[in-house]
Amino acid sequence: MTLDNTTNKTSKLWLNGQRLLPRGFLHLITDLRLAIILLLLIALFSVTGTVIEQGKPPSFYQANYPESPAILGFLSWKVIQLLGLNDVYRTWWFLVLIIFFGISLSACTFTRQLPMLKAAQRWKFYDKPQQFTKLALSAEFNLDQNNYASIEKLSNLLNDCHYKVFPEQQGLLYARKGIIGKIGPIIVHIGIITILLGSIWGALTGFVAQEMIPSGSTFKIKNIVTTGPFAVKPLALDWSVRVNRFWIDYTANGRIDQFYSDMSVLNARGEEVDHKKIFVNEPLRYQGITFYQTSWNIVGVKVQINNSPIFQLxxxxxxxxxxxxxxxxxxxxxxxxxxxxxxVTNDLQGTVSIYNSRGELITILRTGMSTEINGATLKLLDIVGSTGLQIKSDPGIIGVYTGFAILIFGVVISYFSHSQIWALQKDCRLYIGGKTNRAQITFEKEILYIFDQLDYSQEK
Known part of the structure; x- marks a missing residue:
């Protein structure tokens, strides 16, 4: 964030001769200290929303954040639910912080950054030698008969160094470059405000749901965890999703390598309109709704006893x-x-352990195998897993990404130095001086190069 507090005068916003905002309020919202406090509060609660699991059912917080002993002596499930820390980014007070911070940035942009840009665009000639002594870098040169066109020569050198030389007056010169660096802070503010607007829009119009779906089942989004007041109603959607198959790949030592869900989107007539195999960090996206692979479970086992029909327990x-x-x-x-x-089983690798009524291990079966138990043939056909999906709709995400792109662009161009050079030719003397707002050493090297190229002897 780029904010400026270089002036003690509070700017005024006017429309048709009327002040839009009271002076005291304008002074408050454009204060650098307030902006820093708001930014720190937003960062603090964002960290809280990262540390404390978001969107879980009440039972989760009761189990993990008990009242006695409370974490840090005060953080219990009641405090979390009272303050909305289980859904930080959709609480009214968090949205108020974002809105107030956006107002502060907007006011700062209009009352400080834009006037500073306009001031930087204005230029004037220095027509008195005394004015050059106040510049960061300045020098005097004697003129001789062979170097009468000194201003013209300096103008050509500045053009070669990519300076914009303004129309010359008799014996006067002004040049500058890097004015785009003055636009950088304004673009940074625009980027931050765009991010804030995208966040607010996403909180008001998005939703988060969680579903645990058995392999081979078709479902509609029902288990809504959080939702904005203007969010689309998932049950009103005219399409559904089928989990064609869920499976897990294991490493050689039996640990989970990755779990997958093969999913199809079905229209109202049951026809497939989209299809994708999802896994962690590779979701399915359809009509602005994203399906993330997050967890898994075992929901049943398919067996057959003797020649009975196949049934699932x-x-x-x-x-x-x-x-x-x-x-x-x-x-x-x-x-x-x-x-x-x-x-009993502990994974989806297709192996179950069989125990009798006394808790004694009888045998171990793999999928497709059978065994004789109590005079009956028990055949293990399949272990049925279910996929855990986190489903999100966030219409504001485009605004957030756009804001980040604008922000990065603004930060980059903010590093361009705004350099200015003046020259005065008077009484057989040439006065040259300049200043820059950053990269002082580079500017000094550039000025010294220009001095070396001028065919004069410097008089100290």
């Missing part, structure tokens, strides 16, 4: 108190349900 997660994950189910091996076995 649900599998429930077994609580291991943070020591990995297990899923299990119970299968009857007799028609009267008097006996049965438990099937």
């Amino acid at each position: 649900p599998m429930a997660e077994i609580d291991k108190r943070g020591k990995g994950k297990l899923w299990g189910t119970w299968i009857p091996t007799k028609s009267d349900l008097s006996s049965g076995v438990s099937l």
Whole structure:
């Protein structure tokens, strides 16, 4: 961010002879200290929104942020929900901070940066030798009979150094370059304001949803976590999504390498209109809605007993108190349900462990294998996984990206030095001086080069 506080005078905004804003309010919102405080607050709460998980159900915060003992002595689930720290970026107070910061930047742009740009565009000649002594770099040269056209010679040198030389008057010269550097801070402000507007628009019109969908199922977006007041209603969409298949690739040592979801978008008639295999950091995007691969689960197992039809039994997660994950189910091996076995698995690699009613391991099966249990043939056909999807709609993201591009461009051109050079030829003397707002050493080298090219002897 580029803000300027070089003047003690508060600018006035006028329209048809009437002041638009009270002087005290204008002074407040253009104050550099206020802008810094607002920026720090926005950064602080943005960090909070990164550290504290966003958009989780209340049970998640109750489990992870208990009242006793509270984190840091005060941060409990009640405090999080009271202040809206579970959805920081959509709270009213965060939006107010962004709006106020945007107003401050806009006011600063109109009352300080634009007047400074206009002032930089104005120019005048120096017609008195005393004026050159106030410049950062200045020199005097004696003129002899062979160098009468000294101003013209200097003008040609400045043109070669890419200076814009303004129309000369008799014995006077003014030149400058790098005026674009004065536009840089204004472009930076425009970029920041565009980012803020995009963020606000996204918060008001976007939504976040989470779904856990079994492989082979078709769904519509229902489980909305957060939504803006003007967001599109997902249930009103005339299309749905089918998870054709979910699978996990494992490394040689059995660890998860990547998990994938093969997904199709279906129109109202059930016809496929889009298709993509998604994985972490490679989402599916359709009509402004993005489907991210975030997690997975095991929801069931497909088995066959003797020559029975294939049936799918649900599998429930077994609580291991943070020591990995297990899923299990119970299968009857007799028609009267008097006996049965438990099937337990910890991944989707197609292996289950079978335990009897006493908790003793009977055997281990892989997909497609069968075994004899209690006089019945049990065949393992498949382990059914489900994909965890985070679904987002953020219409303001284009504005945010555009703002970042403008911001980067503004920062780059802000590094252009605004350099100015004056010259006065009077009484057989040539006075040259100049100044710059940055890159002082480079400017000094450039001035010395120009001095060397002039065919005069410098008089100290």
